[in-house]
Amino acid sequence: MKTYNSFLEFENIPCGVFVLDKKFNVAFWNNEMTRLFDITSKEIIGKNISRAVFLDPKSNPYLPLNIISCIDGSIGSIFKSAIIRNSNNIDTLVFISAKFFKDDQEKRMMAFVTDISSEITCKSTTESDFAFLNDSPISKIIGNDERFINLHRLIELASESTANVMIIGESGTGKELVSNAIHYLSDRKDKAFIKVNCSALSESLLESELFGHVKGSYTGAYKDKIGKFEAANGGTIFLDEIGEISPMIQVKLLRVIQERVIERVGDNKEIKVDIRIIAATNRNLRDLVTKGIFREDLFYRLNVFPIYTVPLRDHKTDIPLLVSHFIEKFNQQTGKSIKGMTEDAFRIIMDYCFPGNVRELENAIEHAFVLCNKPLIDYDDLPQEIRSTNSRIGLCAEVKSENYFEIRNVKPEVSISTIPFKRKLITKEVIENILQHNNENRTETAKILGISRVALWKKMKKFGME
Structure with a gap:
């Protein structure tokens, strides 16, 4: 178990840091916390955190924030502003962010408290400082908002399945980071992870980039070249800006998903590929399907498990x-x-x-x-x-006028509330949805879900769908 000395690097940084054990007792209390609360480390180490008063700035009058409920699991994390009231009844506005870690299998919480009453001067306390706590790829997606806690959970669930994932969100919201986390948390983490920006190339160049080509297939094709799908064999391919691909590329991509084979440009030899597909878009693909721009069958094969990023x-x-x-x-x-x-x-x-x-x-x-x-x-x-x-x-x-909110207001077919436990990503609702869009074809449904037909039959029997 880590001792007080393990956290001494945080002793003199210009933001408050404290650590709680599973009994909600204080295990570490730095100098800035002493200044904010007027309580020394000697006075509070080993004592319950309830001795330190955190208040909700949105309440009138100020009401206490239940810090204990955050570490015992009833709230996912602390991610809000608060008022600190010291022993002299002086109030200070602060921002609290916390991360959780296990020390010898004991759950502990490390919290950072930034004084924002006059100026923001806190040293960075992001993943670099938490490296000894959590080196997971998911830690690179920075955020303590409740929706980020849900996003982290969805990423973990997606990483445990071979189902296709669609990441939906505005530009700049971290869709590529989400794809990275899914791949590097999955069983394919030691295999290739290939990224393709589908909007950056013309149709012919994208076709060659994805599927490869043989010598002489077109002007400038001086030698054989493998495509991104072949390069990703055994691993994962990330197709960014999937809403920009042409109808011809859509047809060829659909075949890859259905049959797990590709043909190089200028060749008719089928090449088998074993790949996990993660796609991303900042467009409303449902709207594109309605307008006839994006194939409906391809949409449902890619959109098995949608994940929405947060503006x-x-x-x-x-x-x-x-x-x-x-x-x-x-x-x-x-x-x-x-x-x-x-x-x-x-x-x-x-x-x-x-x-x-x-x-x-x-x-x-x-x-x-x-x-x-x-x-x-x-x-x-x-x-x-x-x-x-x-x-x-x-x-x-x-x-507001461009309706950036449209994408995130679309409800995903798979709600997080329907996936309460790990290893249970495939719910009855998911199976029913995919069966419907495959005209009750169980073979195709099993392919989309990334499981065998027998496994699908067992799940349907379990859910009383037989």
């Missing part, structure tokens, strides 16, 4: 965590020692809608690093479109 404007409580992460990242890249943001800069960041999502936030911090030569990023260091009231109003109005 940044819908999890703004994660912005301090993300800002801290990007500051640490660019400090390492540039050699600077920027500590955080001033109150004015942070207020502008929190007030912006971020149509470009996390990618736009990252770009804004990188822009600020070019200009900033002080310990804190200030208002004037941020990009013009974020600082300008007129620009902000125009961009955020455009987000």
Whole structure:
């Protein structure tokens, strides 16, 4: 079991850090926590966390936050602002983020408390600091909002199946990170992981890129070339911007999914492939199906297990965590020692809608690093479109008028509420849905689910579907 000394690297960082054991007793309490609460480590180590008062800033009057319920499992994580009230009844507005880890199989919680009452000066406390706690690929998807907890769970479930996955969300919301996590958590993690941007190439070039070609199949084909599907054999292929592929590519992709064979351009020899397909789109494929742009049969074969990413404007409580992460990242890249943001800069960041999502936030911090030569990023260091009231109003109005919310309001066929336990990804509802769209063809349904026909029959019998 890790001792107090194991956490000494957090002793003097400019944000509060505390660790709780499974009995909710404090195992570590750094100097910033002492300043915030006016309670020393000697006074609270080994004592229950209830001695420290956290209040809900949204209640009037302030009501206590139940920190204990977070670690005992009734709440997934802490991911909100809070008021700290010290022994002198002085209130401080803070942002709390927490991560969980097991130490000798004992569940513990490590929480980071950032004082945002005057300026954001907390050192980065993202995955680099948690490396000794969790080196999972999923840890690279930064966020403590409740929807991120659900997203993490869906990723873990998807990684345990061979079913095709569709990742749906706006640009800049981390769809590629989700695909990375699914692959590297799966049994195929030691095999190839091939990524293809389907919108970056013309139809003929994409065909050659995906399926390969033989020498002489077209002008410039001077030698045989294997395609991405062959390169991914035994592993996973990630098809980004899948909504942009042409009808011809759609037909060929459908055959790959159904028969697990490909033919190189200019050749009629069938080549068997064993691949897991993960696709991603920022478009509403259902709408494209209705308009006849995207094949319905292909949609249902790709959309077996949909995962929806979250726009940044819908999890703004994660912005301090993300800002801290990007500051640490660019400090390492540039050699600077920027500590955080001033109150004015942070207020502008929190007030912006971020149509470009996390990618736009990252770009804004990188822009600020070019200009900033002080310990804190200030208002004037941020990009013009974020600082300008007129620009902000125009961009955020455009987000609403273009109906960016349409995709995330579509309910997935597989709700997280229907998957309560690991290894039970294939529910009765999933089977019924896929059978319906395959005209009750069990062989095709089993292929889409990534199981044998016998396994499908056993599951149907279990669910009383025979």
